[in-house]
Amino acid sequence: MHSFEELSAAFTERFENRHFPSQPASLYDPADYFLGLGGKRIRPLLCLMGNELFGTIEEDAWQVATAIELFHNFTLIHDDIMDRAPLRRGHKTVHEKYGISTAILSGDVMMVVGYEYIARVQSPHIRRILHLYNQTAIQVCEGQQLDMDYESRAQVTMGDYLHMIELKTSVLLAASLQIGSILGGAGLNNQQTLYQLGKNLGLAFQIQDDYLDCYGDATKFGKQVGGDIVAGKKTFLLVKTLELATEAQRTTIRRLEQAPAAEKIGGMLDVYHACGVDVWVKELKEQYRAAAWQSLEDVAVVSRRKDALKQLIDYLLQREF
Amino acid sequence: MHSFEELSAAFTERFENRHFPSQPASLYDPADYFLGLGGKRIRPLLCLMGNELFGTIEEDAWQVATAIELFHNFTLIHDDIMDRAPLRRGHKTVHEKYGISTAILSGDVMMVVGYEYIARVQSPHIRRILHLYNQTAIQVCEGQQLDMDYESRAQVTMGDYLHMIELKTSVLLAASLQIGSILGGAGLNNQQTLYQLGKNLGLAFQIQDDYLDCYGDATKFGKQVGGDIVAGKKTFLLVKTLELATEAQRTTIRRLEQAPAAEKIGGMLDVYHACGVDVWVKELKEQYRAAAWQSLEDVAVVSRRKDALKQLIDYLLQREF
Numbered sequence: 001m002h003s004f005e006e007l008s009a010a011f012t013e014r015f016e017n018r019h020f021p022s023q024p025a026s027l028y029d030p031a032d033y034f035l036g037l038g039g040k041r042i043r044p045l046l047c048l049m050g051n052e053l054f055g056t057i058e059e060d061a062w063q064v065a066t067a068i069e070l071f072h073n074f075t076l077i078h079d080d081i082m083d084r085a086p087l088r089r090g091h092k093t094v095h096e097k098y099g100i101s102t103a104i105l106s107g108d109v110m111m112v113v114g115y116e117y118i119a120r121v122q123s124p125h126i127r128r129i130l131h132l133y134n135q136t137a138i139q140v141c142e143g144q145q146l147d148m149d150y151e152s153r154a155q156v157t158m159g160d161y162l163h164m165i166e167l168k169t170s171v172l173l174a175a176s177l178q179i180g181s182i183l184g185g186a187g188l189n190n191q192q193t194l195y196q197l198g199k200n201l202g203l204a205f206q207i208q209d210d211y212l213d214c215y216g217d218a219t220k221f222g223k224q225v226g227g228d229i230v231a232g233k234k235t236f237l238l239v240k241t242l243e244l245a246t247e248a249q250r251t252t253i254r255r256l257e258q259a260p261a262a263e264k265i266g267g268m269l270d271v272y273h274a275c276g277v278d279v280w281v282k283e284l285k286e287q288y289r290a291a292a293w294q295s296l297e298d299v300a301v302v303s304r305r306k307d308a309l310k311q312l313i314d315y316l317l318q319r320e321f
Numbered sequence: 322m323h324s325f326e327e328l329s330a331a332f333t334e335r336f337e338n339r340h341f342p343s344q345p346a347s348l349y350d351p352a353d354y355f356l357g358l359g360g361k362r363i364r365p366l367l368c369l370m371g372n373e374l375f376g377t378i379e380e381d382a383w384q385v386a387t388a389i390e391l392f393h394n395f396t397l398i399h400d401d402i403m404d405r406a407p408l409r410r411g412h413k414t415v416h417e418k419y420g421i422s423t424a425i426l427s428g429d430v431m432m433v434v435g436y437e438y439i440a441r442v443q444s445p446h447i448r449r450i451l452h453l454y455n456q457t458a459i460q461v462c463e464g465q466q467l468d469m470d471y472e473s474r475a476q477v478t479m480g481d482y483l484h485m486i487e488l489k490t491s492v493l494l495a496a497s498l499q500i501g502s503i504l505g506g507a508g509l510n511n512q513q514t515l516y517q518l519g520k521n522l523g524l525a526f527q528i529q530d531d532y533l534d535c536y537g538d539a540t541k542f543g544k545q546v547g548g549d550i551v552a553g554k555k556t557f558l559l560v561k562t563l564e565l566a567t568e569a570q571r572t573t574i575r576r577l578e579q580a581p582a583a584e585k586i587g588g589m590l591d592v593y594h595a596c597g598v599d600v601w602v603k604e605l606k607e608q609y610r611a612a613a614w615q616s617l618e619d620v621a622v623v624s625r626r627k628d629a630l631k632q633l634i635d636y637l638l639q640r641e642f
Contacts, residue, residue, distance in 0.1 A: 027466035078429060082422040101403040101469055104425055108399060108432070109462040112455055115436060119451040126447065130440040134433055141430040145348035148422060 001052065001304070004045070004311035011044050014062065015069060019113055030098045030106040034077055037089045042316065043176045044069045049309050050180025050194055053301050060183050063120045064129065068176050070114035071133075075140055077107035082148060111137075125182050132182075136175040143168025150234055161239045162203070170202030190299055197295035197309075204288035205316050210235035211281050214269060226265035232257065236284065237277050238268075244275045289317050322373065322625070325366070325632035332365050335383065336390060340434055351419045351427040355398055358410045363637065364497045365390045370630050371501025371515055374622050381504045384441045385450065389497050391435035392454075396461055398428035403469060432458075446503050453503075457496040464489025471555055482560045483524070491523030511620055518616035518630075525609035526637050531556035532602050535590060547586035553578065557605065558598050559589075565596045610638050 002010070019035070020028040044065030051061035079085075080093040081103050087093060095103035118130055146164040150156045177194040186194070213228045214237060228235050245253065249271050256267040272278050292313060296306055323331070340356070341349040365386030372382035400406075401414040402424050408414060416424035439451055467485040471477045498515040507515070534549040535558060549556050566574065570592050577588040593599050613634060617627055 024463055024466050024470065026470050027463060078425055081425060100421075102466070104399055104402060105462055105466055105469075108429075109459055111429070111432065112458040112462065115451065116455040116459070119448055119455055121448075127440055127442075130436065130451070134437040134440055137433040138430055138437070141426055141433065142345055142348060145345050145423070145426055148426075149345065149347050 002057075002308060004308045004315060007045055007048050007052075007308060008041065011041055011048065011062075011065060015041065015044070015066060019066075019070065020109070026102065027106055027109060030094050030102050031110050033097065034088075034094050034106070034110075035073060037091050039069075039073070039089070041069055042312070043072050043172055045312060046173055046176040046198060047180040049312065050177040050186075051184045052180075052308065053194075053299065053305050054181060054184030054186050054190075058123075058183055060121045060123050061180050063117045064133075064179050064183065065176075067114040067117035067133070068172070068179075070110050070117070071137060072172065074107045074110040074114065075144070077103055077110065079144060082144070121183075123183055129179050129182060132175055132179055136171050139167045139171045143171075156234055156239055156242075158236075158239055158243060161234065161236065165203060165206050166199060169206050170199040173202040173205075174198030187300075190301070193295050193298045193300075197292050197299075200288045200292040200295060201313060201316065204285050204292060207236050207281060207285040207288065208317060210237055211285065214272065215278065226261070226269075229265050229268045230261045237272055237281055240280060241272055241275050241277050244277065245271065249274065285317075289313075292317075323378075323629060325629045325636060328366055328369050328373075328629060329362065332362055332369065332383075332386060336362065336365070336387060340387075340391065341430070347423065348427055348430060351415050351423050352431050354418065355409075355415050355427070355431075356394060358412050360390075360394070360410070362390055363633070364393050364493055366633060367494055367497040367519060368501040370633065371498040371507075372505045373501075373629065374515075374620065374626050375502060375505030375507050375511075379444075379504055381442045381444045382501050384438045385454075385500050385504065386497075388435040388438035388454070389493070389500075391431050391438070392458060393493065395428045395431040395435065396465070398424055398431065400465060402428075403465070442504075444504055450500050450503060453496055453500055457492050460488045460492045464492075477555055477560055477563075479557075479560055479564060482555065482557065486524060486527050487520060490527050491520040494523040494526075495519030508621075511622070514616050514619045514621075518613050518620075521609045521613040521616060522634060522637065525606050525613060528557050528602060528606040528609065529638060531558055532606065535593065536599065547582070547590075550586050550589045551582045558593055558602055561601060562593055562596050562598050565598065566592065570595065606638075610634075613638075 015035075018032070020031055022028065047065040047068055048057055048061055051057050076088065077094050080088055081095045081100055085093050086096050093103070094106060098106070118126075118133060121129060123129070143164055143166070146160075147168055150160065150164060174195040175198070177198040178191050181191050181194050210228065213235065214226065216225055228238075242250075242253075252267065252271060256264050256271075259267060269278075296309055296313070299306065336356075339353075341352055343349065368386040368389055369378055369382055372378050397409065398415050401409055402416045402421055406414050407417050414424070415427060419427070439447075439454060442450060444450070464485055464487070467481075468489055471481065471485060495516040496519070498519040499512050502512050502515050531549065534556065535547065537546055549559075563571075563574075573588065573592060577585045577592075580588060590599075617630055617634070620627065
């Protein structure tokens with residue numbers, strides 16, 4: 001059994017190997033550049049941990065873990081184009097540095113190279129894994145489309161928003177765990193429990209992310225507090241507030257839309273507090289965190305095999321509140 | 322055994338079934354719209370014909386044929402964004418009609434749905450097929466990148482240009498035939514011969530396309546003659562001319578770059594003729610056409626099984642000269 005830190009170090013080292021040919025450099029340098037920006041590599045770790053729950057980590061699990069991380073990075077490259085994001089992890093996004101056409105194409109080729117790692121899977125479950133990987137990829141695309149649709153839609157219910165986050169973020173965490181477990185020979189019950197774990201983990205993480213944007217310690221969090229508010233981005237807090245707000249509060253929110261950044265942040269935080277959304281959102285995260293823990297509890301393997309996953313959940317969800 | 326027309330009708334009917342869920346419509350309507358613009362469906366037909374050379378067409382071959390056509394359409398949607406093309410088959414391109422973000426994303430999801438058809442393959446050769454499909458997809462991306470790179474590069478040799486066309490166009494025709502044959506149980510020699518056939522067919526077709534843009538009958542061809550010349554696009558004729566031209570001819574070409582459309586077309590055709598490129602390009606096409614026929618000859622199956630492929634080659638390469 002490996003600890004979270006051991007698996008993280010091992011995957012990072014392995015993932016640093018080249019994934020692309022050297023030529024044409026105009027296509028592959030941008031792809032290498034983006035992977036070089038780093039990341040927490042959570043999804044491949046979930047795949048490896050899902051696998052190790054049921055035995056020794058197999059070569060197949062390393063291949064799929066790599067595929068999943070490449071897929072995730074492909075989505076980030078394309079999402080950055082759609083979101084017109086200038087920066088990712090403090091560095092220029094691919095389209096900013098190399099142009100939109102190259103960003104589209106290097107994302108495309110990164111996705112295909114992901115499938116090339118899937119093609120290396122020797123397990124007889126390859127069709128099942130390819131199918132789950134595809135279904136998940138389709139859902140992630142749907143989530144991104146809904147996210148864009150919601151930007152311009154006046155009314156988005158909490159149900160709509162949860163559904164979008166589930167597709168855009170949670171299902172990939174869920175599928176990573178499940179695929180690892182399939183390769184480990186898990187039964188269907190354990191597979192489904194792990195899928196639920198991943199879904200709840202993803203939701204709890206996104207809720208925390210939205211919370212920290214408003215209430216996080218800027219020095220620890222490394223981002224400007226209130227960035228989502230200034231951008232007018234839909235978040236768990238905003239969507240819930242729009243459900244709860246009185247007519248007077250709605251008028252305030254509309255007025256704040258045109259206000260300068262500092263006033264907008266302060267004003268919106270006041271409305272959140274008045275609606276009780278600052279308390280509600282902490283409870284909501286706690287609810288999904290507890291559900292994730294319960295799923296882990298329910299996985300039918302001996303408790304000590306779950307240590308790495310426990311560490312990962314703690315790492316992801318114990319960020320400063 | 323089926324004729325070219327029979328296979329074409331059967332694939333078209335099958336391909337008209339829905340490939341996508343209905344929701345979110347903002348993602349899938351653009352994908353459906355683009356597929357509805359039609360096309361010759363040559364690549365899936367090659368897959369089916371490659372399969373039928375060696376026996377009865379298998380369900381697996383239909384699945385992969387569908388995947389290949391979806392992949393091809395995905396590349397067209399993304400290429401249209403990169404080429405800033407307003408029209409495709411006389412209708413608005415996806416990005417013109419729905420915006421760039423949706424065009425990126427509906428292309429992405431179309432590619433993934435292609436892989437979902439691959440996941441349905443029951444043959445024990447699934448890994449081999451997935452690998453060849455991936456390798457080909459990677460090459461197609463490389464070809465598109467080289468095409469963009471060459472647009473802004475002053476010197477492109479015939480070797481460079483051939484390599485780019487091979488990647489961008491030929492390898493997908495080649496792989497379509499080979500995958501069909503793998504599913505049919507073809508031996509390695511036959512597989513490789515069919516791959517060569519596809520590569521030569523693709524090159525002959527692209528050479529013909531470049532030729533017809535200059536010398537085609539506008540009423541039969543359905544396009545404005547000289548479109549490539551006006552756009553300053555690199556073609557077999559332009560690349561060869563730039564290799565052969567005298568200093569005086571180069572000066573003429575540079576002057577024509579700024580000239581009005583009609584003068585530019587007439588002037589460039591004069592230079593092509595003076596360099597003998599109008600004759601050379603017909604010979605070049607003939608050379609690749611003959612090589613394709615030779616490959617078909619070399620496939621070790623009884624001659625009558627080759628009838629549909631003969632019809633397809635004739636259909637593609639006997640366009641009015």
